[in-house]
Amino acid sequence: MEQKDVPRSCLSMEGDGEDELLQTLPRERNWGGTSDLCQFQGFWCPLWVFHGLISFQKHFQAHATDLILASAPKTGTTWSKALVFAIVNRTRYGFNDNPLLTANPHDLVPFLEMDLYLNRNNLPNLEDRSDPRLLSTHVPFASLPVSIIDSGCRIVYVCRNPFDQLISHWHFTLKRSKENADHPPLPLEECFERYCKGVISFGPFWDHVLGYWKASLEKPNKVLFLKYEDLKEDAKFGHLKKLAEFLGFPFSGDEERDGVIEQVSNLCSFENLKSLEVNNIGKRKCGRQNTDFFREGKVGDWANYLTPSMAQRLNNLVEEKLAGSGLTFRLLH
Numbered sequence: 001m002e003q004k005d006v007p008r009s010c011l012s013m014e015g016d017g018e019d020e021l022l023q024t025l026p027r028e029r030n031w032g033g034t035s036d037l038c039q040f041q042g043f044w045c046p047l048w049v050f051h052g053l054i055s056f057q058k059h060f061q062a063h064a065t066d067l068i069l070a071s072a073p074k075t076g077t078t079w080s081k082a083l084v085f086a087i088v089n090r091t092r093y094g095f096n097d098n099p100l101l102t103a104n105p106h107d108l109v110p111f112l113e114m115d116l117y118l119n120r121n122n123l124p125n126l127e128d129r130s131d132p133r134l135l136s137t138h139v140p141f142a143s144l145p146v147s148i149i150d151s152g153c154r155i156v157y158v159c160r161n162p163f164d165q166l167i168s169h170w171h172f173t174l175k176r177s178k179e180n181a182d183h184p185p186l187p188l189e190e191c192f193e194r195y196c197k198g199v200i201s202f203g204p205f206w207d208h209v210l211g212y213w214k215a216s217l218e219k220p221n222k223v224l225f226l227k228y229e230d231l232k233e234d235a236k237f238g239h240l241k242k243l244a245e246f247l248g249f250p251f252s253g254d255e256e257r258d259g260v261i262e263q264v265s266n267l268c269s270f271e272n273l274k275s276l277e278v279n280n281i282g283k284r285k286c287g288r289q290n291t292d293f294f295r296e297g298k299v300g301d302w303a304n305y306l307t308p309s310m311a312q313r314l315n316n317l318v319e320e321k322l323a324g325s326g327l328t329f330r331l332l333h
């Protein structure tokens with residue numbers, strides 16, 4: 001895939017300069033909705049996020065104490081935000097009055113490029129937020145602001161096997177397309193072809209995961225790489241304890257004996273979050289209903305949609321793209 005490289009160091013343009021740059025970028029139709037994708041810095045950025053992304057890159061000043069949750073879309077982001085918030089704030093709030101019971105996880109751990117910096121004419125004042133600041137992003141590692149890398153803040157990266165991400169993203173965009181008669185939904189077969197070409201929001205998938213995977217190998221004390229499937233199957237809470245320790249809020253022996261880890265897990269379970277009133281009403285800034293972020297949350301749901309030939313093709317492609325990296329996913333084997 002031919003890429004137009006726009007390094008972060010040249011992002012000094014303001015206003016019209018950003019608009020002029022945007023007009024030069026390759027474009028593809030997004031899977032759903034009204035916003036196309038533009039190829040920028042080697043990944044496919046939704047047009048509606050473009051100015052927020054540049055504002056985030058230019059203006060965000062990271063603190064060493066920041067905790068940033070990074071992910072590609074539809075890889076367990078909402079659930080992971082709940083887990084991070086609950087772990088960090090478990091001594092501040094009780095389990096019966098936790099803000100997760102009355103606020104959507106995306107409100108408690110906002111996206112930098114899609115929430116806080118979305119309006120380039122109204123920059124957020126993040127200095128008033130108490131440390132550690134809990135923030136999130138879908139931006140690939142190579143396009144993160146230099147201040148994040150230089151600050152040494154901690155990044156938790158959550159990924160999901162590409163089969164389930166593809167299907168989850170397709171359902172997500174299907175809902176949006178059905179709400180807009182001018183932009184009919186793309187069939188799964190066409191979305192599959194686009195996925196194999198890397199054309200998906202913040203993709204290609206393999207570039208996104210490899211960026212954070214390599215960073216986690218180089219700086220394991222600063223970048224934690226987690227798999228959605230491992231967290232879902234975490235019967236003995238090993239990965240949850242690993243997450244808490246990395247965040248700087250390890251569970252004590254007394255907490256383990258008192259069942260605090262189980263309480264965090266239950267509070268943040270997909271079933272509990274999906275049942276809450278707050279997650280069944282209201283909209284996000286992107287126009288999506290809160291309910292859109294809670295569909296199935298299952299591992300292996302892809303088998304209900306992909307044909308054997310599609311699954312084999314994607315399996316071969318992912319193995320080829322990740323070859324030699326040491327990163328593997330449980331796909332067909």
